[in-house]
Amino acid sequence: MLDLHHTYSDTNVSGNSILNQRNTHKVITDLLTHNAQMAVIGLGYVGLPLALEFARKLDLVGFDIKQNRVNMMNANEDPSGELPRSAFDNRKINFTANVNDLADAKFYIVAVPTPVDANKKPNLNALISATQMVGSVLKKGDYVVFESTVYPGCTEEVCQPILENNSGLKVGIDFKIGYSPERINPGDKKHTLTKITKVVSGCDQEACDVIADVYSMIIEAGVHPATSIKVAEASKIIENTQRDINIALMNELSMIFEKVGIRTQDVLDAAGTKWNFLKFYPGLVGGHCIGVDPYYLVHKANELGVNARLIAASRAVNDNMPQHVANRIVKQLREDGIANMDAKVLVRGITFKEDVQDIRNSKAAEMVQHLKSMGINVTVEDPQAVPSEVMHEYGIEATSNPTGEFDCIVLAVPHKEFNEDTIDKYLSMSTAQPFIFDFRNTIKDVPRGVVYMTL
Numbered sequence: 001m002l003d004l005h006h007t008y009s010d011t012n013v014s015g016n017s018i019l020n021q022r023n024t025h026k027v028i029t030d031l032l033t034h035n036a037q038m039a040v041i042g043l044g045y046v047g048l049p050l051a052l053e054f055a056r057k058l059d060l061v062g063f064d065i066k067q068n069r070v071n072m073m074n075a076n077e078d079p080s081g082e083l084p085r086s087a088f089d090n091r092k093i094n095f096t097a098n099v100n101d102l103a104d105a106k107f108y109i110v111a112v113p114t115p116v117d118a119n120k121k122p123n124l125n126a127l128i129s130a131t132q133m134v135g136s137v138l139k140k141g142d143y144v145v146f147e148s149t150v151y152p153g154c155t156e157e158v159c160q161p162i163l164e165n166n167s168g169l170k171v172g173i174d175f176k177i178g179y180s181p182e183r184i185n186p187g188d189k190k191h192t193l194t195k196i197t198k199v200v201s202g203c204d205q206e207a208c209d210v211i212a213d214v215y216s217m218i219i220e221a222g223v224h225p226a227t228s229i230k231v232a233e234a235s236k237i238i239e240n241t242q243r244d245i246n247i248a249l250m251n252e253l254s255m256i257f258e259k260v261g262i263r264t265q266d267v268l269d270a271a272g273t274k275w276n277f278l279k280f281y282p283g284l285v286g287g288h289c290i291g292v293d294p295y296y297l298v299h300k301a302n303e304l305g306v307n308a309r310l311i312a313a314s315r316a317v318n319d320n321m322p323q324h325v326a327n328r329i330v331k332q333l334r335e336d337g338i339a340n341m342d343a344k345v346l347v348r349g350i351t352f353k354e355d356v357q358d359i360r361n362s363k364a365a366e367m368v369q370h371l372k373s374m375g376i377n378v379t380v381e382d383p384q385a386v387p388s389e390v391m392h393e394y395g396i397e398a399t400s401n402p403t404g405e406f407d408c409i410v411l412a413v414p415h416k417e418f419n420e421d422t423i424d425k426y427l428s429m430s431t432a433q434p435f436i437f438d439f440r441n442t443i444k445d446v447p448r449g450v451v452y453m454t455l
């Protein structure tokens with residue numbers, strides 16, 4: 001008896017319990033009876049949790065090109081600093097950087113980075129080289145599923161030909177491909193991998209069914225089979241594009257309301273009493289997903305002759321925010337009679353968002369760099385970021401214990417540690433003329449006389 005626990009939810013899958021109606025596929029039988037292995041390629045924020053989850057049921061090979069990361073994982077350590085050591089307990093995973101260890105793999109999941117280059121164009125280097133490697137070891141009957149975020153068409157137009165050329169095999173006949181986007185929200189402890197509906201897709205119905213069944217082994221929330229690979233790719237990229245556009249709108253509104261002389265939060269509180277007003281807030285959009293993925297869609301649109309003006313404009317608005325907030329700080333300091341060279345500013349939070357240690361594409365760091373370039377003395381405090389990484393990535397010193405008095409305190413990233421601080425803490429770290437810039441409006445009971453700004 002196979003221990004495939006079936007988790008299609010009624011709401012996510014059209015038709016009745018699909019799995020019970022069809023014979024279990026050989027790939028699944030082989031995986032569940034440990035006659036074949038699953039291989040996860042790229043063990044970062046996405047790949048490692050996925051590999052650990054599947055390893056509860058299957059034999060896993062976890063492949064990463066970085067030997068130092070492999071060594072850490074073999075020592076039960078998550079190089080991304082997200083998972084506790086206990087996450088590795090009772091898991092059978094061969095962490096490796098050796099392609100020969102993929103010999104017994106039958107089901108590949110590729111989760112390598114898909115960043116943009118200096119011109120904000122898709123940088124597919126990691127995806128291409130990972131696909132070339134999988135192509136070089138591909139066998140008849142194998143499955144390859146891509147999880148990296150890409151534009152619609154990338155899997156079939158870029159990855160599929162590489163797999164075919166490098167293996168000499170034909171998709172749909174000799175092997176199958178699919179796409180299943182990862183939808184985790186960094187730092188979110190509630191909506192975790194197994195609790196988010198998984199969108200799955202395949203190059204044909206059989207592939208889609210098998211891929212759905214494989215993910216159903218671990219995804220408690222159920223799977224949603226998309227009608228094609230392109231649909232699955234597009235579904236992921238529009239989730240982040242939609243957020244980006246909505247946050248850009250809030251950022252633009254906050255620039256208008258600043259000039260009007262009213263608080264954006266007050267406006268949102270009032271407008272939010274309508275049942276269909278969407279709850280978005282102004283903020284810095286950094287990281288490797290929302291601040292990156294829309295560029296992939298803009299690129300594809302351009303290729304197809306569509307001018308994706310709204311998406312591109314939203315990216316521009318959000319990318320301009322670090323400069324905009326730095327200018328607001330300098331303007332207020334000047335109004336308070338403090339020259340840039342004399343100003344001491346404390347920036348609380350340097351990660352790309354709250355409650356993560358990830359500093360990639362941090363807009364708080366970009367803001368600090370703007371302030372520094374204007375001659376301001378900036379101290380950075382972050383209880384979660386790794387100081388050596390902040391220095392390496394941005395040349396910025398980060399501390400968890402700042403001292404002295406500051407002309408301005410910026411609560412840029414509201415980590416949970418900062419949210420425990422009362423206004424008294426801010427006042428005790430301020431000069432006689434307190435100026436607090438609380439991006440997300442989280443500090444309570446700010447007394448009169450304090451210059452208190454929000455986005």
Ligand SMILES: NC(=O)c1ccc[n+]([C@@H]2O[C@H](COP(=O)([O-])OP(=O)(O)OC[C@H]3O[C@@H](n4cnc5c(N)ncnc54)[C@H](O)[C@@H]3O)[C@@H](O)[C@H]2O)c1
Nearest residue numbers: 042043044045046064065111112113114126130148149182
């Ligand atoms: N981090 C998230 O929250 C998140 C959420 C949804 C989707 N995604 C998408 O998932 C993909 C992976 O993102 P991530 O955050 O896990 O990236 P990451 O940078 O944390 O990890 C990627 C891993 O892949 C490895 N790698 C790079 N090139 C490789 C290659 N050629 N072969 C094998 N391994 C290779 C790296 O060494 C690293 O360990 C991206 O497309 C990203 O957009 C990420």
